[in-house]
Amino acid sequence: MISFKNWLMAVSAAGFGALLGAAVCLPAAASDYKTLALLEERAATVDSSTTTGRATPDPAPAADWKALLVGGNHLIDSYNNAATDLAARLRQSGVQRVAVLQSLGPTTAEGVPTARRREMRRALKALGSTAKDVCLVFVTSHANQRGIYLSADRGYLTARELSSMIDDDCGQRPTVLILSGCDTGAFITSGLTADNRIILAASARGRVSYGAATTDRYVNFDRCMIRAMDEGARTWRELFDRTVPCVDRREARLGVAPSQPQAWFGAQVAHLALPGRH
Numbered sequence: 293m294i295s296f297k298n299w300l301m302a303v304s305a306a307g308f309g310a311l312l313g314a315a316v317c318l319p320a321a322a323s324d325y326k327t328l329a330l331l332e333e334r335a336a337t338v339d340s341s342t343t344t345g346r347a348t349p350d351p352a353p354a355a356d357w358k359a360l361l362v363g364g365n366h367l368i369d370s371y372n373n374a375a376t377d378l379a380a381r382l383r384q385s386g387v388q389r390v391a392v393l394q395s396l397g398p399t400t401a402e403g404v405p406t407a408r409r410r411e412m413r414r415a416l417k418a419l420g421s422t423a424k425d426v427c428l429v430f431v432t433s434h435a436n437q438r439g440i441y442l443s444a445d446r447g448y449l450t451a452r453e454l455s456s457m458i459d460d461d462c463g464q465r466p467t468v469l470i471l472s473g474c475d476t477g478a479f480i481t482s483g484l485t486a487d488n489r490i491i492l493a494a495s496a497r498g499r500v501s502y503g504a505a506t507t508d509r510y511v512n513f514d515r516c517m518i519r520a521m522d523e524g525a526r527t528w529r530e531l532f533d534r535t536v537p538c539v540d541r542r543e544a545r546l547g548v549a550p551s552q553p554q555a556w557f558g559a560q561v562a563h564l565a566l567p568g569r570h
Contacts, residue, residue, distance in 0.1 A: 357382070357426045357567045358389040358419040362407045364433025364473075365443045366395035370504060371432045374472070374514040378430055381521060385568030387428075391415035395433070395443050406444045407433075409453060416461040426564070427462035428470075429454070432514055435473030437497065451479045464488055466561045468528055472513050474500045477554040487558040490528050492517070492535075495551035502548040512542050513553060526569045529557055 361379045363372035372394045379392045393407040393415060405411045416429075431449065434441045439448030458467055468490045471479050476493035485491065494513035495501040504511040510518065516538035517531065525531035532555045543550055 356389075356422050356424045357387045357428060358416075359387055359428040360391050360393070360412060360415050360419070360430070362393045362412060362429075362431040362433075362442075363395050364407050364431055364449070365441055367434070367443070368504075368506060370508060370511045370514070371395060374432050374510045374518070375430065377510075378514075378518060378521075381518070382428070382567055385566070387567045389419045391419055407442050408444045409442065409449060412449075413457055413460070416457060419461075421461065425462065425465045426567075427458065427465060427467040428567075429458065429468070430470040430472075432470075432472035432511065435471075435475050435501075437475045437478045440471060440473050440476065451481060451484045454479070455484045458489075466490075466564055468492075468561075468564070470517070472501070472511065472517075474551075476501070477552070480554055480556050485556045485558065487560045489556065489558045490561050490564060491554075491556040492528070492532055493554040494539075496554050499551050500549065501551045502543055502546060512539055513551070516542070521566065525566065527563050527565050528561075529555075529563060531566065 359379070359382050361375040361382075363375035365371050375392050375394060379390050382390055392404055393411055394404045395407045405415065416427075431440050431454075433443075435448075439450040439453075441447075442449055454469070458469070466488050467486075469479075469484075470492045472494040474495055475497060477496040477499065480491050480493060480497075494511075501511065501513055504515070508515065513535065516535045519538060520531045520534035523534065525534050532553070536553050539551060539553055
């Protein structure tokens with residue numbers, strides 16, 4: 293994890309306004325890192341830029357997507373913006389079952405459920421379940437190796453908690469997880485990966501996700517991912533492959549350390565198409 297001293301040096305080099313939107317990650321305590329180190333010895337983490345699971349045929353195209361989109365932190369508007377705008381694009385692509393949760397803040401839309409763990413579970417259940425389901429869960433927020441921060445809960449959504457939600461409501465059905473924040477590569481572990489899952493993470497374990505000004509509509513990874521979708525990416529692998537160089541270019545312009553986005557493509561869904569694309 294980048295030290296506070298090094299972060300301040302990066303801010304000085306790139307300009308505080310350019311970095312504040314995405315670079316202020318919430319550090320874990322030293323005791324947390326000791327616990328994580330023990331856990332990491334037991335969990336097989338995956339660098340999915342080269343690993344995709346066993347090569348087996350993709351399932352038949354699934355006809356019924358359901359999507360949960362979560363803006364997890366109220367400190368900047370970018371997180372809520374990404375959740376609501378991605379939801380709009382999914383609806384335009386024919387996805388009818390869409391739930392949006394927002395963090396508590398001045399721009400929170402009236403009547404939109406708050407981004408809490410219990411609301412995430414309720415929303416997934418309320419979307420219903422069919423035999424042809426494909427699940428999509430998108431969470432964007434500040435994060436560190438403890439998890440993704442949900443400001444309404446004043447706590448972290450962990451990989452174990454997220455996996456439990458997915459197991460309960462998506463089971464063995466194809467599932468896409470998009471996790472945007474610092475250290476989100478830490479979610480790509482043996483506990484969360486599976487042959488039926490795709491995981492896209494904005495940064496590698498131990499890396500900070502930079503690249504947004506406080507006035508930007510999205511943080512950098514979300515901006516590049518939504519752009520790749522708008523520009524016609526057909527599969528989730530293609531979307532990720534288009535997102536990474538976009539992220540790299542912005543970080544290079546700012547002169548900050550690369551965030552190194554990560555991905556896992558389970559064998560059953562390695563070439564799964566985006567909603568509405570075949």
